Structures are given as structure tokens and as C-alpha cells.
Amino acid sequence: MRKNARKNIIYSIILLLLVFLVYLYRQYKQSPIVQEKDPKMVLSGPTMGTTYRIVYLDWERRDFKKEIDSLLNVFNQSLSTYIPDSELSRFNRSDSVIFRLPYFYPVLEKSKEVYENTSGAFDPTVGPLVNVWGFGPEGASMKDSLHINQLLDRVGFEKIVFDETGVKKTYPEVYLDFSAIAKGYGVDVVADWLSDNGIDNFLVEIGGELVGRGTNESGELWRVGVTRPDEEGLANDLYSIIALDNRGMATSGNYRNFYEVDGQKFSHTISPFTGYPVRHGLLSATVVAENSMTADAYATALMVLGTDASIALQKDTGDFEMLLIYNDEEGNMKSYVSEGLKPYLSVAKEDK
Template sequence: MRSNANKNIIYSIILLLLVAIVYLYRQNQQKPVEEMVEKTSGKVTLAGNTMGTTYNINYLDTEERDFTSSIDSLLLVFNQSLSTYIPDSELSQFNKGDTLFFGLPYFLPILQSSKVIYEITEGAFDPTVGPLVNLWGFGPEGPQLKDSVNINTILELVGFDKIVFDSASVRKIKPGMYLDFSAIAKGYGVDVVADFLMDKGIENLLVEIGGELVARGVNEKGELWKVGINRPEELGRADALYSIVALKDQGMATSGNYRNYYESGGIKISHTINPATGRPVNHNLLSATVLANDCMTADAYATALMVMGTDKAIELQKNQGLFEIFLIYSDSTGQLKSYASEGIKPFLSFPQD
């Protein structure tokens, strides 16, 4: 009897080991998106998830090194600083209180860039506008048209000039204010990943997070990296291109209103809120693409231009000369038109060319 019992125990142990081996094998065969890696003759392609969206990274490396784990770890720390969706992130802690002493290296640089662009755009870019975006129904509660009393009350808590900071901390002049870096953080994340790769000796790369990009060097063909700009059509295919841009050591970001909106009483309500009025913008600019030295700057300006509209966007770019733009807008008859600043024209092409 004891011999049979011992055999049953041995069989049970062997069965458990086999189950464990099969499980581990399947886990390795079914890698999550974060671990997808492709290598082709010195070109490495990585894909994964971050910031509620996806990232795609291409770089040339004769050693074909896989930096997936390091990049994922880097982005985890980045989000722990600047995400509004992580309850204990530095940004969430600041929004719940009035003062934050920096513990991670990302909060101060994004404040510094935000202040510069807030001032240059005369408030069109404003990371304190988040509560108004939520008020108009682009937050968790969904579409709800709000009355002017509520809007005016929230407007009192909007204005990046009411946020003060130094090298050690940031605080609110007016209690109850709320910071949201969603219009600049993805671009900043792109720069952080690109800088990491360059520190590893990677000279040729293309980093993209949620549609925001930075390119350095050339692709595997020895040409400038080329990226597409979508047609700004509500019902068009997501991969339908209006134009193509060759990036020469630049960051690029595109912002648009043509898909993120809802209708109320026959009126389209855009997700782009004017921080000055507290209300959705209403103009003919459909898409704003910005090229700048870094993606964080491009990301913020793309948002600001969508607030300003076509004419003011063109005027700002001409006066500043700090970035290049490609705008798609609708004319008085509803036809799509475009405008390209002088610096972007040599790098621009169109699918029908």
C-alpha cells in the first residue's frame, strides 16, 4: 500500500512540473506588446504600451541591442512623476495638495517648458485648463454641456501664472488648482526615451509615443526618417495620409479636433478648450503639425495652435521662428486647404506626388 501511495505522490509531482513547464512555455510564446522586438540587419524595432497609448521605436545598432526592459522601466518612473491616472504620482500628490517638493527629475523641466510656451502663446497653452476640459465632458463622466456659471467658477482656477516653482518645489498661489500635462507629457516622454538611446551610443533613431515623434540621424536606407500626417476627416481611415514629412533631427507633434468631439443640440463640441474663455474653440483649423528641436516643445505648440486658429497660428510662427508648422484647415466652402511654413516646405511631400 505504501508503495502505491509513494507512486501516486511521484506522479502528482511530475504532473505539476509538466503543467508548470507548459505554462512557462506559453508565457514565453505569447509575449505582451511591451516585449515585442524585431531585429533586421542592424535595425531594431520595439513596440509597447505607455501613457494609455502605444510606443513604437526604431533604431540602428550594429550590436542589435534590445533596450525594452530599460525603456519600460524608464517610462514607469516617468509616469510615476507626471501621470494624472496614478493616485500617488508626484502630479497627483500636487493636485491633492498645494505644494510639492520634487523627488524625481521630470517635474521641474516640464514646468520650465510650460512656463515659456504659456508666455509666448499668451496663455493659449495652459496646463491648468484640465478642469475645464472635464467640465465640458471630455473627462470620465462623459459629454455634458455646462452652464456659464460653472464655467466662470472654474475659470478662476485657470492660469499657469498662478503656479510658482523653483529648483526644489512647486506650489499653487490659489488653492484648488489642478495641473494636467496631457498636452505636453507624451512629447516629453519621447524626448526622454530618445535621450536614453543616444546616451547608449545610438545615433540613428525614430521614437514615437501616441503619434508624437522625434527623429535623429537616418534610417536603414541612409535617408531621413519619413512620417505621415493624417487626413483630418471625421469618417476617414486612420491610415489615410494627407502629406509626408522628412524629419531632420527634429521632434514632431500633431493636434486636431476632427475626431475628438461630440454633438449637443446639433452643435459640435470640440475637445480643445480655450483657456481664456473656458469654452470649446470654434474655427476652421482642423489639424496643426509642429516641427521643433524637441518633441516636448512641438507637442505643446501643436495644442496652442489648435486653440489659436489658423490666422493666429501662422502669425505666431512667423513672429517667433522657433518652430515650423503645417496646418490643414477648411475654407469657406468646406474644402480642405493647407499651409506650410517656409522651413518645412523642402521636407514635405504628398502621396499623390
């Protein structure tokens, strides 16, 4: 009897172990990691007259598209010049506006910082000139030099005053246009929202402005391409690849956004100093900074300044790293890479 009892006890223990192992196996099979081994999520959609694309890693595979679309709609309701009742549009039609949304004040703060650091090369009050040269909401409307000089009287970021509650004009015809910084800021807003919702690894892109945080599905830094600055170049014709180490990136260039009148090209970068589209050898400026809003603003400023002044500015401020692609005096395409960007850049040629 003792022998049989011992056997029964052993068999019972084995049976319990088997039941427990089956339970563990079923729990394992039902876990999100086993059910879906790929945590990569990809979202895309229209916004700000362009598109967004977001890649993030989430083992729970949460779909945030509805929330992000809603977030961007509210963002545009603050800063879009194309929405008639946005906060920015209402400011442009009046002499002041009280902030109801949280986006106007931060973009004014950053604009003032970059305006001062670039001695006015970045200036959101250049809006009237952007419009008159055909790159605003109303389309092309060419004017003579006298009219350009009159419009220059409206330009100057010092012609507005603001605090955390609102913004007011000190010159009645000031017109703000955040097209050179809003997409970058929108990227940061989405990136911060993802972080707040427990996403540590992601790449956010809106109209070519980006933020990369954490790593991709292979455990590597997010890598993004810089297109060769060629009017006929394809989107996949890359000049360089940049790895983003928890940084924002933006590229500005004149090689595609332009039009011709009587054989003369007019680029979309308008100088707040002269009132005219810039004409120099700098083809594109790619900036990497602490966030995309900063990168976006500086990329625009560099396209106003040109190659040599941009190099001097970067060395003086140290606020950003950059890749410049330009034509030399003989028309040969060359590039300049700042020292801090070199470890994160491949493919590009550095000739200066």
C-alpha cells in the same frame, strides 16, 4: 636537399597562410554584421493611455524594451493624472509638492515658456475645464455657463510658482494637466536615453508625437506621415509626408477627439480664454521643432488660436515650423506650410 628544403619552406608558408585565411573567415562569419545584416530593431508597447513604437539601428541588436518600459513607468509616476499617487496627482490634491523625480521641473519650465510666447493659448492649468467638458480622467460632466465662468477663475499659469525643488499653488484650486505636452516630453526622454546608450539613428513615437534622429536603414532621413483630417479617414490616408532632420514633431487636431450632444460637436481643445471648446476652421496643426515637447505644446496652442493667429505666431517667434490644415469660409480643405518646413515636406498641397 636544398631544393627539397626550399619546397618544404614554401609549403609551410602556404599552409600557414591557409590557416590564417580560415581564421579570418571564421571571425568574419561570427561578426554581428555578417550574422545579422539588418540592424533594424522595432519595439512597441502601451504607455500613457496610448502606445509607443520605437525603431532604431543597432548592429549589436540590443533589445531595450525592458529598460524603456521601466523608464516610462517612472516618467508616468511623475506626470500622470491617471495614477493617484503620481507627483502631479499629489500636487493637484494639495497646495504644493517637492520633486522626487527629474521630470516635473523641466515640463513646468517648457510650459511657462510656451505659455508666455502664446499669450496664454497654451496653459496646463486648463485642467478643470478639460475635465468638465468630458476629456479628463473623470469623463463627461456638462455644466452651465455660470459654472464655466467660475472654473475660469482657477485657470492661469501665473497661479503657480516653482523652482528646481518643487511647485506651489498661489490659488488653492489650481489643477495642472500636462496631457498636451507629456507625450512629447516622454518621446524626448526616451530619445535622450537611446542617445546615451550609443544609439545614433532612431525614430521614437508615443501616441503620434515623434522624434527622428540620424537616418533609417536606407541612410535617409526618417519620414513620417500626417493623416488627412477627416472623421472617417483611415490611419494610412496621408495628407503629407515630413522628413525629420534631427527634430521633434507633434500633431494636434479636433477632427476625431470629440463628442456630440443634441447634434452639437464638442472638441477636446478647450480655450483657456473662454472656457469653451474652440470652434474655428483649423482642423489640424502639425509642428516640427527642436524637440517633441516643444512641438507638442505649440501644436496645442495653435489649435486654440486658429489659422491666422497661428501663422502670425510662427512668423513672430520662429521657434518652430508648421503645417496647418483648415477649412476656408466655403468649407474647402486647404493647407499652409511655413517656409522652413517646405524642403522637408511632400504630398501636401499649399493653398495659402
